[in-house]
Amino acid sequence: MPVTEPPRSGAQTVDRAVRVLECFRGGDPELSLSEMAQRCGLPVSTTFRLAQALVRGRLLEQDPTSDRYRIGHGLASLARPALARLGLDAAAPHLYALAAGIKITVSLSVPDAGEALTVFQARPPVSFCHNQIPPERRSLHTSSVGHALLAHTPVGGGRGELIDTVRKRGFAVEEIDGEDPIRAVAVPVLGPGRQVWGALGVQARAVRLDHDLVRAVVPAMHRIAVRIGPYFHTAAAGTEFDAR
Template sequence: MTATEPPRSGAQAVDRAVFVLNCFQGGDPELSLSELAQRAGFPVSTTFRLAQALVRGRLLDQDPATDRYRIGHGLACLARPALSRLGLDAAAPHLYALAAGIKITVSLSVPDADEALTLFQARPPIHFCHNQIPQERRPLRASAVGHALLAHTTAADGALFDTVRRRGFAVEEIDSEEPIRAIAVPVLGPDKQVWGALGVQARAVRLDHDLVRAVIPAMHRIAVRIGPYFHTAAAGDGFGAA
């Protein structure tokens, strides 16, 4: 323990370990020890102890060739019951089939406070590019997936949400070096309340209006097919009545 580090308790060590794991959110990154320490804001020595404990617990893996860390298979095993409870294990084959059919990555997002959280991504076997990967979190009121989630709740009013409900999907133009277009459709649970949203995005020159019209029916079919697997309560208390 360095002179600048406060005394450690069991609870503090757990909190720090969770903080280290959270550094791997988004994009499945591999991080060096120094990168991990920088993200976590901990001394390198502290980060090393925490990372090695997580490796021993199989929550992190360490590449023997590069010493870089990544999320471990043990964490996936722990997450499997939650994914099954949410319905993702049953829905995943349909999402991969949709991605292969339209040749664009398909994401499933759920509401989390005032944001849309990307819960799952199904990448196509061909025609994949990084422009198809959405940010992990997007504002509900400023994104296609957010508008699809909100449009069928009592929180939605105004011309924008009327348009989303009328045409059955939401559109977002994302400003970037290569302009990106995103579209999303709602996923309704067995109780007919919105549970999540299916979204796709790609370079606007590829996901043009003709392709949008072509893929929307397929997205709706899969949204209807996977809807019975989900329960609104699992996505967040009271969202459907927000």
Template sequence: MTATEAPRSGARAVDRAVYVLNCFQGGDPELSLSELAHRAGLPVSTTFRLAQALVRGRLLEQDTATDRYRIGHGLACLARPALSRLGLDAAAPHLYALAAGIKITVSLSVPDDDEALTVFQARPPVSFCHNQIPRERSPLHSSAVGHALLAHTATGAERRELFDTVRRRGFAVEEIDSAEPIRAVAVPVLGPDKQVWGALGVQARAVRLDHDLVRAVVPAMHQIAVRIGPYFHTAAGAEFGAP
């Protein structure tokens, strides 16, 4: 191997390690070696070597009873500066208080190109179920959190046709098709300069999150959105830029 080949080989190994870590995006907290290899698109032997290196680096952990892999504490420690920079450290207590008060998981999403990216979830101590977990990424044009964001940024005919209604009402609603129909509700998070930085969202089975409950939880969501808005004016705005 020549000196010029080594960096390419090293970069390829790093890329593959990132592929393995990205396998944990979504709702699966633990994955087997074969599942990792399939999702990463890598041979099992290569995936095993990468996973073991990530375990040694504390970025992954391996359950000694099942041999399944999960995100390690080391990765959580590395993420803390980013969470603080985004304002999530300051916002988290308010989000958990809201979740406990309305007994539904509260998520915070930010714009990321043409998607809404969920960057934080606060689960309630009671009345939690898997239907409350939002998708990691949602299209801006077809999701409640996306509409809450676009209502304050979309322009022209697009805005007049749909998003002015959302803006006037103050919240967006999405009906999600599933075995148990799910309803999602979102409100924007605005900074002091009225720029939108993110959206607070909740979702639950439609039979539970009915129109009466929507009317009850939206004011509480707006209240918390106002409280955390200044954190994201100074932090998330610098990170993601004004939409």
């Protein structure tokens, strides 16, 4: 007799569908069925059924040539109200203008569960490379965006000599070691009452983003941070900052 899966409840099916969608977190725009199944920890047959249901719902798309899957336009439509609530729809043109002006990808991060979560990226039309793309989540205590956030939390949120230095100079710098070292810079985005809402960050190869260029781009980052700060009045009021 063929082996069959145990009966599934509706809630379990939804949970599994969410797991399929979460496969696309990170830098992979397209995935094969087997890659999705491996990331989900689900049988290929189950992943296929879920993926096809998500395609019918326009939450995923399937390339007719390669059969690989990618996020669908339907998911972008569902996300639009959340982006508007966060203020990102109004802020996006300013972030793209900044990226074009400094020729480096600009990322916007917010505090989430003790980490800095990247919620938006604006790539420049030229001079783009993958070194400019940060991880989706970074530690508050070891990243430039995390330090920019901690330096402007209420008293008791961010302490220490490094955080004090970031607070005084208004921006944070992070050196990321590797074969081709990367330098990252971040400034805070403040909402009403100068409450920190998020942080603008840029990163690039250290040989390109040298100290002269850092001094040149930081004022432009501050100007845009001030300009977009008012867009986040609704979200800032409900931001929970956990620096633990």
